[in-house]
Amino acid sequence: GLQRRYSNLDQLEADAKHLLTPQAYGYYASGSDDQWTLRENKEALQRYRLLPRMLVDVSNVDTSTTLLGQHLASPILFAPMAQQRLCHPEGELAMARAAAASGLPYILSTMATSSIQEVSDAVAAPSAAGGAAEGLAWDPNLWFQIYVLKRRDVTEMMVNEVTRLGYKALVVTVDAPRLGNREADERNRYSLPPHLSLKNLELITKAAATTEGVATDGSKFGRHFSDLFDQQLTWDFIPWLKQASPLPVLLKGILSPDDARRAVELGVDGIILSNHGGRQLNFAPAAVDMLPSVVAAVGGRVPLLVDGAITRGTDVIKCLALGASAVLVGRPLLWALTLGGQRGVEEAVEMLRYELELSMALLGVQNVEQISSDFVIPPRGGHL
Numbered sequence: 476g477l478q479r480r481y482s483n484l485d486q487l488e489a490d491a492k493h494l495l496t497p498q499a500y501g502y503y504a505s506g507s508d509d510q511w512t513l514r515e516n517k518e519a520l521q522r523y524r525l526l527p528r529m530l531v532d533v534s535n536v537d538t539s540t541t542l543l544g545q546h547l548a549s550p551i552l553f554a555p556m557a558q559q560r561l562c563h564p565e566g567e568l569a570m571a572r573a574a575a576a577s578g579l580p581y582i583l584s585t586m587a588t589s590s591i592q593e594v595s596d597a598v599a600a601p602s603a604a605g606g607a608a609e610g611l612a613w614d615p616n617l618w619f620q621i622y623v624l625k626r627r628d629v630t631e632m633m634v635n636e637v638t639r640l641g642y643k644a645l646v647v648t649v650d651a652p653r654l655g656n657r658e659a660d661e662r663n664r665y666s667l668p669p670h671l672s673l674k675n676l677e678l679i680t681k682a683a684a685t686t687e688g689v690a691t692d693g694s695k696f697g698r699h700f701s702d703l704f705d706q707q708l709t710w711d712f713i714p715w716l717k718q719a720s721p722l723p724v725l726l727k728g729i730l731s732p733d734d735a736r737r738a739v740e741l742g743v744d745g746i747i748l749s750n751h752g753g754r755q756l757n758f759a760p761a762a763v764d765m766l767p768s769v770v771a772a773v774g775g776r777v778p779l780l781v782d783g784a785i786t787r788g789t790d791v792i793k794c795l796a797l798g799a800s801a802v803l804v805g806r807p808l809l810w811a812l813t814l815g816g817q818r819g820v821e822e823a824v825e826m827l828r829y830e831l832e833l834s835m836a837l838l839g840v841q842n843v844e845q846i847s848s849d850f851v852i853p854p855r856g857g858h859l
């Protein structure tokens with residue numbers, strides 16, 4: 476298993492790279508332009524320090540938490556990521572099963588290579604191909620990530636479908652009116668391999684007047700996505716979505732405190748601070764660095780989630796200490812899926828959860844609620 480071969484999540488990428496085509500690896504790993512933001516995500520986390528407290532009874536450390544009324548085994552969610560079948564034949568299905576086995580939410584991407592229905596079926600029972608590892612409870616919790624399309628009717632069909640199938644939350648990604656400039660994809664003339672398709676978009680390719688397929692060749696890929704996305708999308712979408720579905724709505728890709736405040740005033744149920752893994756606007760700040768001012772703007776009215784380069788238990792603790800309720804993990808799960816399929820992802824998640832538990836004990840907290848700003852020291856010269 477993964478746990479015998481690797482000591483931590485940072486070690487997975489190098490080996491996964493060897494198993495992937497240069498095209499697939501480039502698509503997964505890349506940031507935009509010269510990748511300053513991609514590097515900054517990692518470096519920003521490392522600038523915070525943790526201040527432990529001693530002589531606390533830590534014989535029982537509990538990593539579980541509650542988010543939007545849902546029970547999570549730890550404050551970790553599976554970040555929405557497109558095209559998970561690029562690295563494993565079962566792609567999203569294996570990933571979603573690993574999340575269910577781990578008691579964590581799985582956020583399905585609009586740009587998935589499996590359909591909303593297929594993923595729902597895949598987690599319906601643990602007996603589906605490759606059940607959970609022993610000792611893990613089966614707790615399916617599917618969320619759906621929305622890229623709002625020009626074809627608003629298709630977006631509405633997706634929303635109706637996920638609501639009907641019992642998905643538990645909607646995540647609207649707002650930082651991608653167009654796709655960022657990923658130079659590796661241009662160089663590799665990246666396109667989706669012909670045996671795969673973006674299942675949730677088949678509705679459009681079937682129905683729309685466009686003759687162009689979704690998986691266009693090489694460098695046109697990003698531009699084609701941009702053709703599908705509604706670049707005229709503005710804040711008035713939020714009230715529309717709130718009335719279109721009873722599910723909680725979270726916005727993903729917010730970085731500014733003013734945007735966060737505006738989102739809350741429009742009734743969103745949660746905010747995911749994110750720069751999209753450094754794949755959209757280069758020189759956007761690390762989400763973690765924006766947490767303190769967004770916390771001040773939002774004032775506890777809705778939960779804040781954060782992502783970007785989270786690979787360590789101490790990374791999770793830093794985000795929580797800075798005011799996040801939970802974190803999203805992205806690429807490390809793709810590397811784990813590449814290396815070990817569903818079970819590999821379960822093991823990777825357990826490595827992270829165990830690190831979190833151990834670090835909480837060493838920090839001197841018994842549960843997630845006790846992690847506060849008292850435990851974090853800001854970057855030198857900075858303040859919270």
Ligand code: FNR
Pocket residue numbers: 502503504516554555556557584585586620648727749750751752753754782783784785803804805806807
């Ligand atoms: C993403 N991300 C993303 N986000 C989203 O809202 N919808 C999507 O379809 C995708 N697709 C996607 C594909 C790939 C290959 C990557 C690496 C990322 C962004 C993702 O949800 C998350 O914000 C980042 O990946 C940050 O986390 P990591 O990768 O730094 O842990």
